[in-house]
Amino acid sequence: MPARSFEGNDGAAAGVPSHPFFGPNRLSPIGGATRSSPATGGLVIRGGILILARPQLATTIRRGGGNMLDRLPDLVNGNAALVRRGRHLSTTFLVEVGPQAWLVHVRDGRIAGVEQGPFRMASWSFALRGTAEGWAKFWQPVPPPYYQDLFGLLRQNELRFEGDLLPLWANMLYVKGVMGMLRGSRGAS
Template identity: 45%
Template structure:
């Protein structure tokens, strides 16, 4: 799922337009597996599968496989449809420098929802 983020984001011009000031390297943790996502000027340049030794990243979003599976359903179950809902119910944690995440919250939320396959934004 996560390895498809560059192609999914590239297919939707909203990401480059809305995220033109987003530059961040961040980690998505699904169970024991980490993925490093590199974003430059609102474009997802690369997704790398971990483990990572000595790699820099701004923040990490980590959760169990079940939480992510529910989150990426086309219609997620209650309390699993929003990344901050997952955090609130302690199914996912966010750690590190949260400034880039919260400064571009709408962009990151939309990016993380892409694997649901809901289509383009206007």
């Protein structure tokens, strides 16, 4: 049996119809996405506040995340399902939003406290280091594509995981839930 090529003249698989989102002249989910500029939906700084330029997605946060993470104990500890999910986690992790840093202290799934940096020699088990723009999109009430999840931020090079990743991976659903609690109006100061 002769070898059969699945490549057509245009580089698409032979006999496969063009997909409306991933076809030619469309953004590819693997690599072809471009970052938006302030004119096309990026962030604009006005009076020390980061503002999304598109009014239909208008979400404001203080530069560097402001006091959003300070509300984390109330938001997480009031959610019994989330506390139960993290009941085996007792650690301290670092969250960076642009230049600002916070240490989040977790004891048996409850947020014991949040400290705002800067820190000289802080002790933490793992870190979530992200750009202010990436976190702002993640914390919108309805995030844009690729920003609904921590893995989307990671894929867009807007977030890095650092440190001892074992407690992070073992409790990933809990950490996603904790960071998602700041989404929309719940995290507004």
